[in-house]
Amino acid sequence: MTDHFASPLLSSDPPPTPSAPPGQSSGEVLALVRSGIAVTRAEIARRTGLARSTVSQRVDALIAHGFLVEDAEAPSTGGRPPRRLSLRTHGHAVAGVDIGASHCRVGLLGVDGALLAVREDPLTIANGPAAVLGHVERTLRMLLEPAGGTASRTLRAIGVGVPGPVEFSTGRPVDPPIMPGWHHYAIPEFFEERFGVRALVDNDVNVMALAEQRRASSGVSHLLYLKIGTGIGCGIVADGRVHRGAQGSAGDIGHIRVGEREDPCRCGNSGCLEAIAGGAALAGRLGELGLEAAGSLDIVRLIREGNREAVRMVREAGRAVGEVLSGLVNFFNPETVVVGGALAAVHDQLLAGVREAVYRRSNPLATRVLRIEPSRTGENAGALGAGILAIEHALSPAQVDRALAKDATAA
Known part of the structure; x- marks a missing residue:
C-alpha cells in the first residue's frame, strides 16, 4: 500500500477546529471531519459552500486513499438518513518516542490519538545515538508486530522527543549538554531509512507541553510546562501552538541565573x-549528607520515606524554580503552569515552594486566574506528545493535499 502520509513537510498546527468556512481542498475537508464540525457530505457542502458533486469528489478521494470511512448513519432531519464520515483508524498508527537521560519510552498511537501500546526501558542517553536509537528501533518493531490475532498496523509517522536543544527544521540536536555524541546527529534520517516514514524530532519538554495542552487542557491557549527532573526545561504553548523560537531553543530556562x-x-x-x-x-x-541518592527517583523515595532533608531541599528547589517562573509569568501571562518530570511525583512539596515564590513576586493581574498544577498526562507525557506531533503532521491539510496530488500525478 502506498504511504500516503510520508512527506518532508513539517507541521505543528493545533488540532483542526475551524469556526469559519475553510478553503476547498481535500485536506481541509478531512480537517472538518476530524474536528466533528461536519461529519456528512451535506454538512461539508453547507460549511464550505462547495457543490455537492465537488464534495463527493473530495470525500471519495479521501476514502480511496484510506483517510476516511463512511459507514454509520447520522441522525435524519427528514428523508433518507445520511451516512456518517469518520477518520479511518483501523490498521494505521504513529509512534511516539520519549528519550530521557536514563530511560526510553516508546508508544504506539492510533491516528485518532488513542494509546495502543507502550513500553519503557532503562537506557542511558550518554551511550550515544547508535546504541540508543538501535534500542528504539527494536522496541518499535516489537510493538508493531501482530499479537493475539490483531491485524498488523501500518506506521504513518514517527515523533521523537530528546532531552536537549533541537533545531526543529532539521530535527538535529545542537550541542546538547547531557547527550555526548549527539551533536547534529541525523535522527530523522535514522528512522526514515529504517521505516520509510517521516520522523519529526523536538525537545522533550516541547512534546510534553503539546500532550498536556491537547489531552488535559484543551481549553487553555497559553500554557507553560515545566519539566523538573535531572535537568529543568520549559515548554511554551502560545495561542494553542508550541512556541519554539527562531531556532528551536525557546524555553531553555535551566540555565537562567x-x-x-x-x-x-x-x-x-x-x-x-x-x-x-x-x-x-x-x-x-x-x-554529601550521607544519604543514598543517585538521581531524581532516589529523591522521590527519600521524601516518601519522610526524610526531612530531602523535603527541605525540594521545597527550596521549588522556591528557586518559582523565582524564575515569576518572571516568566509576568512576561508571558499564561493561564496555566503545569509541572511534570520525575520530581513532579512529589508535587505537594515542590509546588508549595513554586507557588510561594510566584504569587509573591508576580504581577497580581498575571496571577489573577493563574493555575499552577501537576501534570495530568503523567509518565506517558513525552511519548503521547511525540505521537501527537506525528499525527498532526500526517493529517495536516497541507500534508493530505500533497499525498493526494502525488498519487494523482503518479496515476
Missing part, C-alpha cells in the same frame, strides 16, 4: 537554575 548563587553547572557557567534545583544537583547534595 538565580540570585547570587555560584553553584557550578554542567553548561560551564555557575548559578544556573538547573545547578540549584535540578534532580542531579539535589541528589549530589543529599549524597
Whole structure:
C-alpha cells in the first residue's frame, strides 16, 4: 500500500477546529471531519459552500486513499438518513518516542490519538545515538508486530522527543549538554531509512507541553510546562501552538541565573537554575549528607520515606524554580503552569515552594486566574506528545493535499 502520509513537510498546527468556512481542498475537508464540525457530505457542502458533486469528489478521494470511512448513519432531519464520515483508524498508527537521560519510552498511537501500546526501558542517553536509537528501533518493531490475532498496523509517522536543544527544521540536536555524541546527529534520517516514514524530532519538554495542552487542557491557549527532573526545561504553548523560537531553543530556562548563587553547572557557567534545583544537583547534595541518592527517583523515595532533608531541599528547589517562573509569568501571562518530570511525583512539596515564590513576586493581574498544577498526562507525557506531533503532521491539510496530488500525478 502506498504511504500516503510520508512527506518532508513539517507541521505543528493545533488540532483542526475551524469556526469559519475553510478553503476547498481535500485536506481541509478531512480537517472538518476530524474536528466533528461536519461529519456528512451535506454538512461539508453547507460549511464550505462547495457543490455537492465537488464534495463527493473530495470525500471519495479521501476514502480511496484510506483517510476516511463512511459507514454509520447520522441522525435524519427528514428523508433518507445520511451516512456518517469518520477518520479511518483501523490498521494505521504513529509512534511516539520519549528519550530521557536514563530511560526510553516508546508508544504506539492510533491516528485518532488513542494509546495502543507502550513500553519503557532503562537506557542511558550518554551511550550515544547508535546504541540508543538501535534500542528504539527494536522496541518499535516489537510493538508493531501482530499479537493475539490483531491485524498488523501500518506506521504513518514517527515523533521523537530528546532531552536537549533541537533545531526543529532539521530535527538535529545542537550541542546538547547531557547527550555526548549527539551533536547534529541525523535522527530523522535514522528512522526514515529504517521505516520509510517521516520522523519529526523536538525537545522533550516541547512534546510534553503539546500532550498536556491537547489531552488535559484543551481549553487553555497559553500554557507553560515545566519539566523538573535531572535537568529543568520549559515548554511554551502560545495561542494553542508550541512556541519554539527562531531556532528551536525557546524555553531553555535551566540555565537562567538565580540570585547570587555560584553553584557550578554542567553548561560551564555557575548559578544556573538547573545547578540549584535540578534532580542531579539535589541528589549530589543529599549524597554529601550521607544519604543514598543517585538521581531524581532516589529523591522521590527519600521524601516518601519522610526524610526531612530531602523535603527541605525540594521545597527550596521549588522556591528557586518559582523565582524564575515569576518572571516568566509576568512576561508571558499564561493561564496555566503545569509541572511534570520525575520530581513532579512529589508535587505537594515542590509546588508549595513554586507557588510561594510566584504569587509573591508576580504581577497580581498575571496571577489573577493563574493555575499552577501537576501534570495530568503523567509518565506517558513525552511519548503521547511525540505521537501527537506525528499525527498532526500526517493529517495536516497541507500534508493530505500533497499525498493526494502525488498519487494523482503518479496515476
